[in-house]
Amino acid sequence: MPTHPSGRGHGLDVPAPASSDDKAAARAVPLRRVAALFRPYRVQLAAVTAAIVGSAVLGMANPFLLRAVLDRALPERDVGLLGWLVSGMVAVAAVTSVLGVLQTWISTRVGQLVMHRLRTDVFGHLQRQSLAFFTRTRAGEVQSRITNDIGGMQAVVTSTATAVAANLTTVLATVVAMVALSWRLSLISLLVLPPAIWLTRRVARLRRKITEVRQRELADLNVTIEEGLSVSGVQLSKTLGTGAALTDRFTASSARLVDLELRSELAGRWRMATMTIVFAAIPAIIYLGAGLPGTAGTLSVGTVVAFTALQSGLFRPLMGLLNVGVSVTASLALFARIFEYLDLPVEVADPARPVPLDPARVRGRLRFEDVTFSYPDSDTAAVAGINLDVPPGSTLALVGETGSGKSTIAGLVSRLHDPTAGRVTLDGVDLRDVRLADLAAVVGVVSQETYLLHTTIRENLRYAKPDATDAELEAAARAAQIHDLITGLPDGYDTVVGSRGHRFSGGEKQRIAIARTLLRDPRVLVLDEATSALDTETERAVQQAFEELARGRTTITIAHRLSTVRDADQIAVLDHGRIVEAGTHRSLLHGNGRYAALAS
Incomplete structure (x- = not known):
């Protein structure tokens, strides 16, 4: 390897x-x-x-x-x-x-x-x-x-x-x-x-x-x-x-x-x-x-x-x-x-000689080249031998049972972890050769665990882009289907969300988090169960917004509901950290393999 x-x-x-x-x-x-x-x-x-x-x-x-x-x-x-x-x-x-x-x-x-x-x-x-x-x-x-x-x-x-x-x-x-x-x-x-x-x-x-x-x-x-x-x-x-x-x-x-x-x-x-x-x-x-x-x-x-x-x-x-x-x-x-x-060593550090990365010129091609990753103190690899090629502007969906390694792959894209073996590249550049701040400007992540700061909605959104205008905040909130709810509050965007956002429902918190990520206009989107806390009607509305926003972006989607990934350009099915199937929704259904079993 x-x-x-x-x-x-x-x-x-x-x-x-x-x-x-x-x-x-x-x-x-x-x-x-x-x-x-x-x-x-x-x-x-x-x-x-x-x-x-x-x-x-x-x-x-x-x-x-x-x-x-x-x-x-x-x-x-x-x-x-x-x-x-x-x-x-x-x-x-x-x-x-x-x-x-x-x-x-x-x-x-x-x-x-x-x-x-x-x-x-x-x-x-x-x-x-x-x-x-x-x-x-x-x-x-x-x-x-x-x-x-x-x-x-x-x-x-x-x-x-x-x-x-x-x-x-x-x-x-x-x-x-x-x-x-x-x-x-x-x-x-x-x-x-x-x-x-x-x-x-x-x-x-x-x-x-x-x-x-x-x-x-x-x-x-x-x-x-x-x-x-x-x-x-x-x-x-x-x-x-x-x-x-x-x-x-x-x-x-x-x-x-x-x-x-x-x-x-x-x-x-x-x-x-x-x-x-x-x-x-x-x-x-x-x-x-x-x-x-x-x-x-x-x-x-x-x-x-x-x-x-x-x-x-x-x-x-x-x-x-x-x-x-x-x-x-x-x-x-x-x-x-x-x-x-x-004296603690930095496990995921900025490179000594970083490769410049201009967000405006990033095309968004992601490649996983024989990637293996093991968590500390673990005898087994969370993911092993992962090979994926995600063309610019395309959508990759990762499906599989809990613990199959989907979120680990998403974490490797945003450099929450570094591979134990192999490498992940963006436009041919190893992610470990890119400054963390530059990578964060290019890769946007919405995870299933939403974290909101104990401040106003406006400041929560600006946490992603401090110099964002009010118009930009509203555009991101509209795209995440949360603008109408915010403006209906007595204090609007100046409403304090409360500790960890507990003032809002799970779906409302997740849509605020989606708006916060979209405010950065990233070239690569990682959606780790991003719609898991939404009801069916809201999920459909947010999914339509994602489809519009995903145009021209590389998107990695992780979801248990196969209805949210059926239109992906490619779907990878994981089992115990390995890819066991890959293809489109139609081809995987016809293959009668693991994906077909999950869909049934």
Whole structure:
């Protein structure tokens, strides 16, 4: 069997991320990859760092000003010196406050831009995934990763870089100032660092494990909301009487989430509380040390007070630095889930060197050349050895029992899938060599499962062609035999269709979908049970519209009702993914084969 040279049809067996949460959670995320998210904002981060360093350096002036006040200005009653020292304190506070506001504004903006990029990158990448990905992934899981996981990163992404820089700079500057005041007292103060770092690492690992479990529980909660509160979900629960069971399921999931949130917030709190007590006890130790025989008389009152102020000021940035380490470690579980989606290979991708396709010049000749396709995780081919030649402007009808492969062939035409073997060509060009956007402009699809957006009829139609005029909308609606019904509504084309179009009947929704597709004026039409939800009279009217619109177009029609395909130029009968008969309605009836049996 011939295969496409790129071999792109063989990338369909990618494991579903939704079924591998544990693997995602355990996956290591290199910190350099997280840091790479901030690379485009180097200039802004440099400005923030400069503001942080300036603020930290200025802040260290206060203890020395305080020492001068206590040891010189007040004992000597030097009012002039006291005025200058006090003014210096106020000036330091004012400048550091301004620098703090500037730092917060820049860092928050950079963080929000990073989150914006993550959200858009994930959304755009998922848009490029094939249908196979979405059929095996829960919708609530996808939403949870975009909203909950990225939202959970907000504090880390927006403040981590600046918090590290600010706290680290403050700690270093404070330590230098402490050593400058008294290196002996500095040794006493810094003895607490090793146990603090050890405890922080243990707390970080604990919180990361809890975060992994919490995000999976949030995803389950989203799935319950998506399944239970959609129009279809509510309708199902009401008809089956499962509303109470769904509520219990949601309540249990929410209760587990409460417990996980508490555990996440309280993880290591007792350990960190111990460190707080130790830090609080250090000033007393300093006073004791200053009064010991070895140090008595060597330290002035101003030095001891200034040193104590520095040591107290060291606690906040030091604990902040340690807590940032905890937050970053815990957030790696979130980054792992997001990067897992970003690393998904695109199964149906745009070609590296696309062949230009001008919709105005497309003739519409379709060929299936020994095409075989297998769905992921399936041992049997959905279709195998398909050979078809559909001349421009002709009609091909695909008939057969449910599961015979009709919709799979339709999906290959619109590149919802790529062949596992063989190729599908349009005017001699392999569809895998055509940009997806160009192909969508040429191939129009109306499927048996109609999806309407929760907006007006006008906007639903314009979804296919945003620049369509009102006249074009009405022409497409008339062709689909839905214009009169729309104009009879109180708000006409501005009527909101409701969630998934449940405000309309199945036939009305399908005719709106038909109008939406026809608005693009495609050269190739794929009608996958497009009239299955219509009553006999409406189906006849829509069929007449299709016959008029199909002139000059290549049309592939899939239908169970043979009355809708009897006038097709050729009919292919499928059975278990293979073509068992092909011909016209008349010739197949005379052949007394599978088609004749279906017609009887």
